[in-house]
Amino acid sequence: MKRVETTCGYCGCGCGIYVNVADDDTVLGVAPSYNHVVSKGKLCSKGWHGFAFVRDSRRLTSPLIRQKDGTFREASWDEALDKVAAGFKEAMIDEDNTDRIGIVSSARCTNEENFLMAKMARAGLKTSSIDHCARL
Amino acid sequence: MNDLSDAEMIMVMGSNTTEQHPLASTRIFEALENGAELYVVDPRKIRLTDFAQGYAPIEPGTNLPMINAMIHVIIKENLVDENFIKDRTENYEEMKKSVEDCTPEWAESISKVKADTIREFARKYAMTDKAMIVFTMGVTQQTTGVKSIRALANLAMITGHVGRPSTGINPLRGQNNVQGAGDMGALPDFLPGYQRPEWPRTKDRFSKAWGDFSCLRGRNIIEMFDLMEEGTMKAAYIVGENPVLSDPDQIHTLHCLEKLPFLVVQDIFLTETAKFADVVLPAASFLEREGTYTNTDRRVQMIHKVIEPVGDSKPDWEIMVEIMKRIGMDVNYQSPSDIMDEINATTEIYGGISHDRIREVGIQWPCPNKEHPGTPILHVGEFIRGKGLFTVNDFEFIGDQRSEEYPFIVTTGRVTHQYHTGTMTRKVWTLALEYPEGFVEIHTKDAEELGIKNHQPVRITSARGSIVAPALITNRINEKTLFVPFHFAESPANRLTGRNLDPIINIPALKVSAVRIEVE
Numbered sequence: 001m002k003r004v005e006t007t008c009g010y011c012g013c014g015c016g017i018y019v020n021v022a023d024d025d026t027v028l029g030v031a032p033s034y035n036h037v038v039s040k041g042k043l044c045s046k047g048w049h050g051f052a053f054v055r056d057s058r059r060l061t062s063p064l065i066r067q068k069d070g071t072f073r074e075a076s077w078d079e080a081l082d083k084v085a086a087g088f089k090e091a092m093i094d095e096d097n098t099d100r101i102g103i104v105s106s107a108r109c110t111n112e113e114n115f116l117m118a119k120m121a122r123a124g125l126k127t128s129s130i131d132h133c134a135r136l
Numbered sequence: 137m138n139d140l141s142d143a144e145m146i147m148v149m150g151s152n153t154t155e156q157h158p159l160a161s162t163r164i165f166e167a168l169e170n171g172a173e174l175y176v177v178d179p180r181k182i183r184l185t186d187f188a189q190g191y192a193p194i195e196p197g198t199n200l201p202m203i204n205a206m207i208h209v210i211i212k213e214n215l216v217d218e219n220f221i222k223d224r225t226e227n228y229e230e231m232k233k234s235v236e237d238c239t240p241e242w243a244e245s246i247s248k249v250k251a252d253t254i255r256e257f258a259r260k261y262a263m264t265d266k267a268m269i270v271f272t273m274g275v276t277q278q279t280t281g282v283k284s285i286r287a288l289a290n291l292a293m294i295t296g297h298v299g300r301p302s303t304g305i306n307p308l309r310g311q312n313n314v315q316g317a318g319d320m321g322a323l324p325d326f327l328p329g330y331q332r333p334e335w336p337r338t339k340d341r342f343s344k345a346w347g348d349f350s351c352l353r354g355r356n357i358i359e360m361f362d363l364m365e366e367g368t369m370k371a372a373y374i375v376g377e378n379p380v381l382s383d384p385d386q387i388h389t390l391h392c393l394e395k396l397p398f399l400v401v402q403d404i405f406l407t408e409t410a411k412f413a414d415v416v417l418p419a420a421s422f423l424e425r426e427g428t429y430t431n432t433d434r435r436v437q438m439i440h441k442v443i444e445p446v447g448d449s450k451p452d453w454e455i456m457v458e459i460m461k462r463i464g465m466d467v468n469y470q471s472p473s474d475i476m477d478e479i480n481a482t483t484e485i486y487g488g489i490s491h492d493r494i495r496e497v498g499i500q501w502p503c504p505n506k507e508h509p510g511t512p513i514l515h516v517g518e519f520i521r522g523k524g525l526f527t528v529n530d531f532e533f534i535g536d537q538r539s540e541e542y543p544f545i546v547t548t549g550r551v552t553h554q555y556h557t558g559t560m561t562r563k564v565w566t567l568a569l570e571y572p573e574g575f576v577e578i579h580t581k582d583a584e585e586l587g588i589k590n591h592q593p594v595r596i597t598s599a600r601g602s603i604v605a606p607a608l609i610t611n612r613i614n615e616k617t618l619f620v621p622f623h624f625a626e627s628p629a630n631r632l633t634g635r636n637l638d639p640i641i642n643i644p645a646l647k648v649s650a651v652r653i654e655v656e
Contacts (some may be wrong), residue, residue, distance in 0.1 A: 101616065123349040
């Protein structure tokens with residue numbers, strides 16, 4: 001078993017947690033971090049219990065592409081990513097695509113990922129239309 | 137957050153802290169144990185009211201008149217901090233003139249909070265040295281959201297409750313990294329670090345790092361959906377968001393997504409929104425990758441990889457890098473730490489925050505260089521703009537009001553065991569057990585009048601749509617007011633909400649929708 005220290009991914013409090021993991025990568029449980037500057041050894045119900053979704057059988061485990069009949073089929077990463085790039089390129093006909101392409105980034109993602117989204121939107125897709133859920 | 141424990145008076149406005157920020161509420165309880173007094177403004181008798189010295193059962197959407205009336209009382213009774221106003225602020229006289237008619241009696245007629253209660257809140261706030269204001273979406277998700285926050289800033293400045301420990305106006309951020317997403321420029325009107333796109337130095341700095349880039353003020357999420365409806369928007373990329381449940385006016389949202397020619401959704405589950413996608417990309421959860429989150433204290437903290445990505449999923453950043461390459465961008469990041477290096481170079485407030493520095497304890501931005509210890513309290517000694525600016529914030533009714541057809545106001549919110557649109561928490565059986573389904577809170581008196589029994593299914597209808605959920609009869613909510621949590625796809629609160637927007641930043645008035653309620 002290993003114990004990995006990380007930051008809880010639910011609300012904006014940012015509590016410190018230890019996640020206990022079995023050798024086969026099963027998440028066994030969570031323990032609070034006693035000297036963490038925010039949570040000082042306490043956790044709420046989501047902090048204690050909220051991690052079973054990780055191994056839920058409904059997790060997306062493969063890229064999906066919509067077929068003509070409206071249903072999804074599984075696809076390889078290469079095929080899915082090529083399709084994404086082709087779809088964006090088709091929408092990018094103007095010098096600036098602010099009204100043509102919309103990017104919704106995420107408060108669930110890391111800072112590094114949000115930075116990449118801002119860069120991809122403005123420098124790659126040439127759209128200034130990028131937002132996340134702060135208004136919602 | 138540590139400042140909360142040392143406060144002597146805390147006014148909580150539009151924040152159900154024990155349910156939504158449980159660990160922040162433990163600090164409020166610490167403060168109470170140390171003798172602090174608690175004042176709560178909310179249309180529901182939330183748990184905090186059980187510990188409060190003062191409670192203002194406010195009408196949803198009318199925080200602004202109450203705040204302006206508090207300012208009126210403080211000025212009238214000469215409880216202002218004259219030195220602070222003289223040394224650190226400007227435009228006081230104009231603001232003062234604007235609240236001359238905002239008497240507590242006037243505010244009572246709109247907000248339904250008794251004039252004497254408003255006076256008590258104002259006096260207590262002004263006369264306590266360490267007085268803090270805590271707020272969340274209960275204040276912001278109204279058509280007067282921005283004005284209300286500016287009025288809170290006026291309130292804090294006339295009393296000098298800014299820039300010292302255990303003072304200030306403190307928004308608690310709802311999602312784990314909603315602070316960081318804004319910091320990193322996931323906003324239409326800012327580049328990373330709140331640098332305006334139109335500033336020349338922004339252009340210089342980012343042109344060097346990024347090459348040519350779009351530097352307009354772009355469309356926010358509400359406007360993007362409007363452009364989908366018009367047919368102008370041709371493609372969208374939605375990562376880790378579920379607008380079908382979280383955005384206002386669900387029927388409109390569904391219609392827009394149906395109309396959009398090309399949609400990519402990246403998420404850990406096939407969300408209600410992902411079902412509309414042309415391509416769905418499977419992301420790794422936050423236990424399956426490295427990076428940083430920024431909490432409500434502006435503290436940048438590490439997350440570590442606990443397990444390998446499930447199935448064929450990948451961390452979001454890896455997927456993004458692949459797409460960037462395929463649309464022709466020259467990028468070469470080997471790890472999130474490489475991306476942080478670029479953040480350091482372009483984003484002053486994160487200038488000195490590297491993964492190595494925050495491995496043990498997170499750092500609070502602004503942190504401009506590697507020697508800087510970080511900044512626990514903003515606005516010490518000076519505001520970012522120099523002098524604190526008093527603003528004029530006149531109240532007007534915009535958006536939904538009660539009518540003969542829609543005699544109730546419904547307000548939305550969360551419960552502690554669920555999270556946002558329930559994508560994760562509803563799949564955790566221990567949490568789902570606590571609140572397996574949605575509900576509608578209604579006051580005992582209203583329920584009796586309408587013949588509604590506890591747990592009986594009721595239908596709520598607004599001008600936008602209708603939902604059915606079991607009634608929960610309680611005395612802990614204002615009369616003629618309903619409450620619906622927005623976690624539940626079967627009774628989606630946002631089918632009721634409308635696109636009444638704050639005119640300044642377009643935040644939708646999710647907390648104020650006129651509805652009728654009937655036995656189903």
